[in-house]
Amino acid sequence: MAEIIAAVTTSHVPSIGIAMDSGITQDPYWKPLFDGYLPAKEFVKELKPDVTIVIYNDHGLEVFLDRVPTFGIGAAAQYLSGDEGWGPRPIPPFQGDPDLSWHLIEHLVAQEFDMTMFQEMEVDHGFTVPMSVFFGGPAGEIEEWPTRVIPITVNTIQFPLPMPLRCFKLGQAIRKAVDAYPKDTRVLIMGTGGMSHQLQGERSGFMKPDFDRMFLDKMVTDPMALTKIPNGVFMKEAGHEGAELIMWLVARGAMNMDIEEVYQHYHVSASLTAAGLACYRNK
Amino acid sequence: MSSSDEEAAGEPTISERIEEDKRLARSLEGTYLFDGTRSQKNYPLNKMCMSLTKRDNRAAFAADEAAYCAQFGLSEESKQLVFDRDWIGMIRSGGNIYYVFKLASINHTSMQHVGAQQNSMTLEEFRAKLNAHTSK
Ligand SMILES: [Fe+2]
Numbered sequence: 312m313a314e315i316i317a318a319v320t321t322s323h324v325p326s327i328g329i330a331m332d333s334g335i336t337q338d339p340y341w342k343p344l345f346d347g348y349l350p351a352k353e354f355v356k357e358l359k360p361d362v363t364i365v366i367y368n369d370h371g372l373e374v375f376l377d378r379v380p381t382f383g384i385g386a387a388a389q390y391l392s393g394d395e396g397w398g399p400r401p402i403p404p405f406q407g408d409p410d411l412s413w414h415l416i417e418h419l420v421a422q423e424f425d426m427t428m429f430q431e432m433e434v435d436h437g438f439t440v441p442m443s444v445f446f447g448g449p450a451g452e453i454e455e456w457p458t459r460v461i462p463i464t465v466n467t468i469q470f471p472l473p474m475p476l477r478c479f480k481l482g483q484a485i486r487k488a489v490d491a492y493p494k495d496t497r498v499l500i501m502g503t504g505g506m507s508h509q510l511q512g513e514r515s516g517f518m519k520p521d522f523d524r525m526f527l528d529k530m531v532t533d534p535m536a537l538t539k540i541p542n543g544v545f546m547k548e549a550g551h552e553g554a555e556l557i558m559w560l561v562a563r564g565a566m567n568m569d570i571e572e573v574y575q576h577y578h579v580s581a582s583l584t585a586a587g588l589a590c591y592r593n594k
Numbered sequence: 595m596s597s598s599d600e601e602a603a604g605e606p607t608i609s610e611r612i613e614e615d616k617r618l619a620r621s622l623e624g625t626y627l628f629d630g631t632r633s634q635k636n637y638p639l640n641k642m643c644m645s646l647t648k649r650d651n652r653a654a655f656a657a658d659e660a661a662y663c664a665q666f667g668l669s670e671e672s673k674q675l676v677f678d679r680d681w682i683g684m685i686r687s688g689g690n691i692y693y694v695f696k697l698a699s700i701n702h703t704s705m706q707h708v709g710a711q712q713n714s715m716t717l718e719e720f721r722a723k724l725n726a727h728t729s730k
Binding site: 375393394471511520541542544546547551579580585 | 611612615616617618619622623624625627628629630633643644646648652682685691692693695696698699700705708712714723725728
């Protein structure tokens with residue numbers, strides 16, 4: 312039987328990927344952030360997940376404003392790192408798991424989550440940076456990814472965004488779908504995005520560590536309180552782009568109510584973003 | 595009209611919830627809620643910017659920015675914002691930061707540069723603003 316063995320969450324900032332790819336992670340600016348990632352990499356290495364489900368948002372690589380899926384899921388055999396304007400990241404291709412993807416699609420739709428299905432998709436920094444953070448970077452550190460992947464996308468670029476409670480329930484539905492998968496498969500769920508940051512407007516550069524700390528605490532102790540925060544409040548407290556934090560709630564929903572935080576790291580800032588990371592196990 | 599069962603006494607209606615969310619988001623100074631209204635405002639600009647994720651398109655843009663922008667139907671004002679790399683102008687006119695940032699990326703202009711310009715700050719001033727959070 313398949314099972315979700317752990318959840319991990321992290322911010323997904325393009326410049327973190329650029330720092331890894333250009334070999335400057337030990338520079339004074341970046342070193343504290345990357346040092347903070349080391350225990351998380353160890354945690355994931357020991358987990359040895361067969362499949363990693365990555366919850367992220369596309370930032371205009373695959374999705375334009377002509378059609379914006381609220382929730383999407385990849386069903387491809389392979390996913391390549393896409394070109395976001397500065398060329399694709401120099402990292403190995405990601406191997407998919409179409410069999411599990413289609414199982415998830417059937418089980419999510421049966422639970423009334425009407426996913427948009429992608430049989431061809433490239434992935435952007437929202438996906439690739441967290442994968443490098445947990446599984447290996449800089450580019451060249453790994454020859455191939457030690458896990459298959461399934462991308463799940465959440466619309467966080469055009470309002471209305473899905474409600475936080477809906478994101479949490481999607482996580483619960485993913486959990487049920489994985490539990491019903493007959494093949495022995497160790498699944499890691501990865502929530503990405505946030506924490507507080509704003510990129511657009513005169514308010515760009517906004518961050519709010521107090522809010523982020525509260526969010527990190529409640530991820531463990533009271534996730535339902537986080538699901539009650541309206542998206543407008545997320546924008547106020549975490550920034551117009553920081554509303555991405557709703558994607559952490561998908562990962563949280565796939566876990567037991569009682570979880571243990573194995574590791575946490577919080578660093579202000581990676582470029583314009585308050586960078587948070589956490590590793591969780593079921594109790 | 596009978597009130598629906600879902601509307602328990604004292605609970606806000608769905609319309610009230612949506613309006614409250616938008617009112618709050620729109621009240622944030624220096625923030626441009628990217629909702630349906632805004633998404634319709636400068637569709638050609640966002641479309642042009644997204645096209646720059648293709649290498650051949652970047653070359654065509656570099657060869658003749660005006661002609662390239664014209665293909666996407668950008669207004670004269672929007673073309674000027676693009677020529678000037680006026681990031682805050684593009685955001686105000688309906689640009690979405692994720693698409694607009696593709697235009698910045700082709701010249702390796704960092705988000706910090708874009709943020710500084712949106713704040714009418716020098717890069718050093720903007721970095722000081724970012725670093726100010728560290729001490730909190
Ligand atoms: Fe993002």
